[in-house]
Structures are given as structure tokens and as C-alpha cells.
Amino acid sequence: MVKFSATGKKRSSDTVITPRCYSDDDVEEDDEQVCLQSKRLKVETGESSSSSIGKQNDLSGDELITVRLDPDVLDCSICFEPLVPPVFQCNNGHICCSTCCRKMKNKCPSCSCLMGTGSSSRCLAVEKILESIRITCPYAPNGCRESFNYAEFQRHKASCMYSPCCCPVSDCNFEGSLERLSSHCNTMHRESIIQVELNSPMTISLDRDKPITILHGNNSEYVGAVYILHNNNSKSVGGCFITLTAIYPGIQEGVKYKLIAKCRDSSLQLKASIVSTKHWTGVSPSKDFLLVPHDFFDTTGLLNLNLLITWSD
Numbered sequence: 001m002v003k004f005s006a007t008g009k010k011r012s013s014d015t016v017i018t019p020r021c022y023s024d025d026d027v028e029e030d031d032e033q034v035c036l037q038s039k040r041l042k043v044e045t046g047e048s049s050s051s052s053i054g055k056q057n058d059l060s061g062d063e064l065i066t067v068r069l070d071p072d073v074l075d076c077s078i079c080f081e082p083l084v085p086p087v088f089q090c091n092n093g094h095i096c097c098s099t100c101c102r103k104m105k106n107k108c109p110s111c112s113c114l115m116g117t118g119s120s121s122r123c124l125a126v127e128k129i130l131e132s133i134r135i136t137c138p139y140a141p142n143g144c145r146e147s148f149n150y151a152e153f154q155r156h157k158a159s160c161m162y163s164p165c166c167c168p169v170s171d172c173n174f175e176g177s178l179e180r181l182s183s184h185c186n187t188m189h190r191e192s193i194i195q196v197e198l199n200s201p202m203t204i205s206l207d208r209d210k211p212i213t214i215l216h217g218n219n220s221e222y223v224g225a226v227y228i229l230h231n232n233n234s235k236s237v238g239g240c241f242i243t244l245t246a247i248y249p250g251i252q253e254g255v256k257y258k259l260i261a262k263c264r265d266s267s268l269q270l271k272a273s274i275v276s277t278k279h280w281t282g283v284s285p286s287k288d289f290l291l292v293p294h295d296f297f298d299t300t301g302l303l304n305l306n307l308l309i310t311w312s313d
């Protein structure tokens with residue numbers, strides 16, 4: 001258990017939480033501890049093995065205390081979402097977030113006391129801690145220079161541009177930031193991937209029996225990204241389900257794609273937003289697809305598929 005007591009004047013930049021840092025070679029999504037540095041907080045630990053204290057001095061001579069703590073203490077115990085002020089407590093000291101307090105109709109779910117009303121209301125001590133802490137991004141070693149409060153940190157971590165992405169080439173175990181993945185694909189898989197230029201139409205010769213075609217997008221204004229043209233050939237349906245997915249750490253805002261398959265006088269077209277994933281599992285996360293009948297492929301099983309990836313900010 002970790003106990004906090006605040007001392008000194010409030011300075012919002014005093015406290016820094018540094019989660020375990022991950023290099024590209026040491027990636028672990030579900031960290032169980034964050035590391036807190038503070039000039040303002042005196043920290044005591046109990047028997048819990050998940051807590052530890054270290055001391056150091058900063059340049060001004062103030063003592064810094066570093067604590068590893070279970071980040072669950074910064075979550076609402078009812079909905080498990082990160083606590084953000086206002087935080088409410090009952091007369092017995094149970095706390096919860098404002099959303100849960102409202103949903104529980106101001107009744108503490110642990111002891112049924114009133115909370116968020118009358119003499120039992122805000123838990124200012126916890127609010128002070130939440131307002132003062134700053135957490136540096138765990139992907140700082142990959143280049144991210146941002147820091148956040150705890151609630152922002154949880155949102156950022158899921159979509160940080162520097163969080164690692166996995167190489168989609170089968171039997172390749174590389175994972176790294178998007179920038180490193182991009183140069184990895186360019187150097188290690190140059191022969192087997194197709195270069196695409198964003199905002200320029202191109203034609204891909206698609207083999208009916210080839211499930212994965214890997215594309216690499218380069219654009220001077222845009223970080224190179226890796227795309228997967230997924231072709232799910234269904235013999236029972238008599239056609240191929242084709243979709244495009246990006247290997248990308250967040251949502252690719254404003255990135256869309258268009259697929260056109262032609263056969264004699266007929267043509268089929270799909271316009272869709274690109275869905276991204278950091279780790280290709282073999283199944284497209286997108287619900288959009290172009291179903292191309294086997295008749296569209298020539299006698300050798302090839303199809304000229306027109307692809308256009310567009311990006312507008």
C-alpha cells in the first residue's frame with residue numbers, strides 16, 4: 001500500500017510519474033507499476049511488494065522521492081476508469097468518480113452512506129494528487145517527448161505515435177516505432193513489398209490465391225506507413241473479399257482508400273476509411289470489403305486491381 005501526504009506550496013509541475021520505459025526490444029503493453037517522482041509528496045510504503053522508494057537530489061538541492069506504485073490506486077474502484085477531479089467520498093472514506101457517484105444516486109456502493117452531498121463530498125487530498133502528477137510517455141526512448149496527467153496518459157498510451165508496431169511479414173518478429181518499422185520494411189523486405197505513393201492511383205496485379213500483399217507508403221509530408229491488402233479467397237462464395245488495413249499506432253485521420261476491379265464492361269468499386277492496427281493477426285479489423293467474383297480474375301488467376309490511398313488533413 002502506498003500512502004501520500006502533501007506538503008509545501010502547490011506547484012503543478014512538481015510531481016513526475018515515469019512509467020517503466022520500454023525500448024523497441026522490450027515492449028510490454030500491460031505495465032502494472034508506474035514510477036512517481038515528487039518534491040511535494042512524502043511517501044510511505046506498507047508491506048506491499050509492489051511498492052518501493054528511492055531518493056535523490058535535484059540540482060536545486062530539493063529531495064526527490066521515486067516510488068513505484070500500482071496504478072490501480074489512481075483508478076475509480078467502481079468503474080476502473082482513471083480518476084479525474086471531482087472525486088467524491090463517503091463518511092467512511094470510500095471514494096469514486098463523479099460519473100459513478102451520479103449513477104449510484106449519491107449512495108456509496110460499499111457502505112450505502114451518502115456521498116457527493118452534504119458533509120460527505122469531495123476528496124480534496126486525492127484531487128490534489130491527481131492534479132499535481134505528471135507522467136512521461138513510456139515510449140520516450142522511441143522519441144515521444146510528451147507528459148500527461150494520469151487520465152490523459154491512459155488515452156495517449158493506446159495511440160502514441162511512438163508505440164511499437166509489429167512487422168506484418170510472416171516469420172519476421174520485428175517490432176518498433178512506425179519510423180523504425182518503415183525503414184525496416186524498406187531494407188529487410190524491399191523485394192517483397194510494393195511501394196505506394198499516397199494520392200496517386202496505381203494498379204496492383206493481385207493473385208487470387210495470395211492472401212497478403214504488403215504495401216509501403218511514402219510521402220514527404222507523411223510518416224511512411226505499412227499497409228496490408230488482404231485477400232480472403234472464398235471458394236464457397238465464389239469470390240475474393242479484399243480490404244486494406246494500415247499498420248499504424250493510432251487512427252489515421254483523413255486517410256481513405258478506393259479499390260476498383262474491372263472485368264470487360266463491368267466494374268466494382270469500394271471507397272472506405274482505412275482501419276489501422278499495431279499488430280496484424282491475419283484477420284482484418286475493418287468491416288468494409290470489396291467482394292470480387294472469381295470471374296473477374298483471368299485464366300492465370302490474376303486481377304488488375306486499381307488502388308488509390310488518399311490523405312487529406
Ligand SMILES: [Zn+2]
Nearest residue numbers: 076079097100
Ligand atoms: Zn467510476
Ligand SMILES: [Zn+2]
Nearest residue numbers: 090094108111
Ligand atoms: Zn462508503
Ligand SMILES: [Zn+2]
Nearest residue numbers: 137139144160
Ligand atoms: Zn507518447
Ligand SMILES: [Zn+2]
Nearest residue numbers: 167169172174
Ligand atoms: Zn519484418
